[in-house]
Amino acid sequence: MSITAPAGFRAAGVTAGLKSSGRPDLALVVNDGPDQVGAAVFTSNRVVGAPVIWSRQAVTDNIVHAVVLNSGGANVATGPDGFAHAHATAEKTAALLGASAADVVVCSTGLIGVPLAADKLLAGLDRAVDGLSVDGGPAAATAIMTTDTVPKQVLVEAGGWSLGGMAKGAGMLAPSLATMLVVLTTDAVVDAATADAALRAATATTFDRIDSDGCMSTSDTVVLLSSGASGHTPEPAEFAEAVQSACAQLARALIADAEGASHDIAVQVVGASDEAAAVAVGRAVTRSNLFKAAMFGNDPNWGRIIAQVGTVPEEVAPFDPAELDVRINGLLICRAGGAHEDPAQLDLAASREVHVVIDLHAGDATATIWTNDLTHDYVHENSAYST
């Protein structure tokens, strides 16, 4: 159940000394082939880290030999030195592996605006290469953790081939990708176009539909590597389904481990005129601090839900406010825009997961956005992060 479960991959996780805690902070994933197909999706933030600038370029030819990931420093807003550090990281990794620097993807996570301790990182690369192993997936998944409390890994097994994944990201989870780094590995034989299409389709409906705190990161990266080592060539649809499943599982794991959360909340919009309308309404609700604070208080305050639904412009999501239905955990507490079943029947404290269904009665489209509640622990963790 890791990125080294598929054939053709080695990985390592070591301590380079970037984290003051002394915990592992440098991961390396190597694709030993025979194929070295790579595809990637990056944050849509206009302020991005040097590693994103480097890696966007590195994946344009859809060949990726290795991925270096560090926690303990985002290398964002670090100027020309920051880019030189990302470049040097790729160069040294390539030299150690006998590869081309242009085939090395670099990912960094941590504080923005702090210079990367490049000397430590480069020294750590020697140990990471020495530590590469076909059992190294779990160590790599641990080394990329920041405020995550558990490593996130996944394995999808198909007929004769498999797809593994790892992810980090516990804060700044938001649409257009969370603050997260994800590596997916597969031993299926896939061409670049198939890999790219499968990855884009999967991220659009998984990582792009989780929104923990509405804050889009500068460093989000999802990389898919294919070694082709299984010799099996799945149908594109079969492959896409596996990528979708792996991404959905990792996205769910990210939400389950979001900073300070006590509830995982699925906001499902049904009866929308089209999928974009459903997504817009879902995002409006999952962005509401008032709604999220109410969920923390186990208060099924549906008024805060319909107030947010009403903020979506009509041209984006047509609906009649007098027809809105809201269910929480199956109970129809708002019908036709007004109070219906007694919310006192609900005991939100009984489970971590809360399921909200909003029916717009305006069509057949649906979408689900995941978020968390807004808690004291979220405020605590995020008011004391850099100091």
Added chain:
Amino acid sequence: MSITAPAGFRAAGVTAGLKSSGRPDLALVVNDGPDQVGAAVFTSNRVVGAPVIWSRQAVTDNIVHAVVLNSGGANVATGPDGFAHAHATAEKTAALLGASAADVVVCSTGLIGVPLAADKLLAGLDRAVDGLSVDGGPAAATAIMTTDTVPKQVLVEAGGWSLGGMAKGAGMLAPSLATMLVVLTTDAVVDAATADAALRAATATTFDRIDSDGCMSTSDTVVLLSSGASGHTPEPAEFAEAVQSACAQLARALIADAEGASHDIAVQVVGASDEAAAVAVGRAVTRSNLFKAAMFGNDPNWGRIIAQVGTVPEEVAPFDPAELDVRINGLLICRAGGAHEDPAQLDLAASREVHVVIDLHAGDATATIWTNDLTHDYVHENSAYST
């Protein structure tokens, strides 16, 4: 310093029993003329309360005789009964005053989805009319409070005429008007077009630029009443300036009393290509929970600021991420997109107010958005509001 300071107005604030606390919850403002010019601006939320539906209609002829405002129930998502209650409120007020119901504006604030205790409200109206007084402004300002800790009042004095105001609203403050009810009174002689234009211009750059928690209300209403009792007819520009000043002072007072806040934060965007770009960037930053939690922690985490700036699409706000400057309380902590002065020089705990300046270096336009920090108290108050 109240809505009854200008000549021609009486007001009252009484206890109708809508609030379980037993505090005053019903306010009445009457314009005794000779003019009864009225203008109003309402929430742009598509889900609105019955009072908003009623009052939008009532102000179309720009004649407003009285404003009834209640706390202790928003009368939102209350269906046909809710509209009937708003209508009955206007009818009874009109009957008691010898006016037309179509000239009575009704405003309600409180929980969404709970039926209004219309019998109590209607009974309270008798006492409110009995209590009307030219000194009643402060009592009215107190009766409209919900989670506000202080009444908010203002008085702008001009040559021979004046403009008074009162406001409530401590949560759900967000662009496109806060959860707030505002009544402005003036004894200046102004025509409907002048009143309307002055009110729209002022709200666009004051109430519409405060964003406490990103949540747009269903009930926001700002009403301006002119009695003409001073006999003075100011120039439209002079009148507009007074309305602007009163709205700015009340908006600032709302932010200063926002739920659970410990910092008032002005995010000023300069060097923008146009005002809309400056507003968009300012709103992106003031919506960031990560930024707001950092402010609560007195942590000048500028990385979270530029990460939010980067979420604004280029077609909305052109800028080069490598040219962004950020000042906090005058200290240039981010220059040209990277670290500059040492943030440790800042002591954000030293004052309630924090001033952030973001220079996009893309033009000459500027805008300021006010917000608050995200605190434990905010989470506490909003996780236990309806239960």
